[in-house]
Amino acid sequence: MKKLIKSRFIVPKKGTIIEEGGVLVEDAHIKGIYECPPPEGLEYDELIDLGNSILTPGFVNAHTHSAMVLFRGLADDLPLMEWLLQHIWPMEKTFVNEEFIRVGVELALVEMIRSGTVAFADMYFYQEVAAEVTKKAGLRAVLGEAIIDFPTPQFDNPDDTLKFTREFIGQYKDDELIYPTIAPHAPYSCSENLLRKTKELADEYEVPVLIHVAETQDEVNQLLDRYGKTPVRFLADIDFLDKNVVCAHVVWLDDEEIRIMVERGAGGTHQPSSNLKLASGIAPIHRYLKAGMKVALGTDGAASNNDLDMVNEMHIAALLQKVKEMDPTALPAWDAFHIATQGGAEVIGLGDRIGTLEEGKYADMIAFNLDAPHLTPIYNPISHLVYAAKSTDIHFVMVGGKVIMEDGVIKTIDEERAIARAREFSQKIIEKRAGIA
Numbered sequence: 001m002k003k004l005i006k007s008r009f010i011v012p013k014k015g016t017i018i019e020e021g022g023v024l025v026e027d028a029h030i031k032g033i034y035e036c037p038p039p040e041g042l043e044y045d046e047l048i049d050l051g052n053s054i055l056t057p058g059f060v061n062a063h064t065h066s067a068m069v070l071f072r073g074l075a076d077d078l079p080l081m082e083w084l085l086q087h088i089w090p091m092e093k094t095f096v097n098e099e100f101i102r103v104g105v106e107l108a109l110v111e112m113i114r115s116g117t118v119a120f121a122d123m124y125f126y127q128e129v130a131a132e133v134t135k136k137a138g139l140r141a142v143l144g145e146a147i148i149d150f151p152t153p154q155f156d157n158p159d160d161t162l163k164f165t166r167e168f169i170g171q172y173k174d175d176e177l178i179y180p181t182i183a184p185h186a187p188y189s190c191s192e193n194l195l196r197k198t199k200e201l202a203d204e205y206e207v208p209v210l211i212h213v214a215e216t217q218d219e220v221n222q223l224l225d226r227y228g229k230t231p232v233r234f235l236a237d238i239d240f241l242d243k244n245v246v247c248a249h250v251v252w253l254d255d256e257e258i259r260i261m262v263e264r265g266a267g268g269t270h271q272p273s274s275n276l277k278l279a280s281g282i283a284p285i286h287r288y289l290k291a292g293m294k295v296a297l298g299t300d301g302a303a304s305n306n307d308l309d310m311v312n313e314m315h316i317a318a319l320l321q322k323v324k325e326m327d328p329t330a331l332p333a334w335d336a337f338h339i340a341t342q343g344g345a346e347v348i349g350l351g352d353r354i355g356t357l358e359e360g361k362y363a364d365m366i367a368f369n370l371d372a373p374h375l376t377p378i379y380n381p382i383s384h385l386v387y388a389a390k391s392t393d394i395h396f397v398m399v400g401g402k403v404i405m406e407d408g409v410i411k412t413i414d415e416e417r418a419i420a421r422a423r424e425f426s427q428k429i430i431e432k433r434a435g436i437a
């Protein structure tokens, strides 16, 4: 089955803009990118004409906890440790079960599809349920079962989580949409021994590892007290850090730690909304990119963002670096777009498969409708994508050649039902919440 997708503008990757172009898709993959009219004799079964749109690779949300949408707006205006220890962890202990994950992930997927995310890396619980729901919706995900030194909502001890993870990896190892992995929570919440065990398991199956690193100054101080080392140095010294490690946040790295990240080929993910809201700090990602470090963009969970909107995140990231550096040329629009697409794909281990629109890659793409006052006039599509577009302008989403959203209608999830179920579940939280957090 061949589809030709036409659009007024195509932005296939950083630095390239095609006007009046077409993308040829055969089954799950991209077969070619053309200037329109397509070459003589080009054959296809279906034409999808997106009209006055910008067609781009779909966004890669490189760090989230998707089911946490059900905790959206429950605990705001708090510092990270108080937010986590006194609110989030007790709520998770009480409410997170299979049903929570099923309902939460489905709602999160609706929100992600509407805001142009085609792939996400998720660290949370009951990932076998998240995998099932995500696969059904047709999105791509790197799913890591969260592991920590105390009981999780799902497992009584880390060894049971490791055992589950081994089975989970076995089950999805060759899947086209689900990429199973493991997610040790952070160097301050996992012992050295546990970190070594998770890395061994990840190495055995050559899967990425998701972990929070250097999110706050407080965390850096905890590590200094415990090991006499900052988080990145500590992880490097126990041979944890390499190209398969996805370090979320990396707000507080010194120059030597940036060098270590580059040498080891480890990637960092930037979650500006969450870092701003929890006052964790501003990761100097413009400097990271200049140093050659791999950088991705993510939303974090909706309990600290409070949404999963990558368009908004890209916008905030671009603005924030300029003030951080007091330099309006810092993180230019192309770089902001890059970390939200190709950069994200590279960091989560899917760089050879998604992140750009190129022949041979999966046909994972989205389109913004340009018929909007805030996108008029148009001189430079990349400027609009980063500085003016809104996620509500996205009307078309395709993953692996399959149309997930068309004309603003989601094809793979019953959106009304997903929202109704989430509302219903929130009633249980409201009723039981008193006295917990």
Ligand SMILES: [Zn+2]
Residues within 6 Å of the ligand: 063, 064, 065, 212, 248, 300, 301
């Ligand atoms: Zn996180």
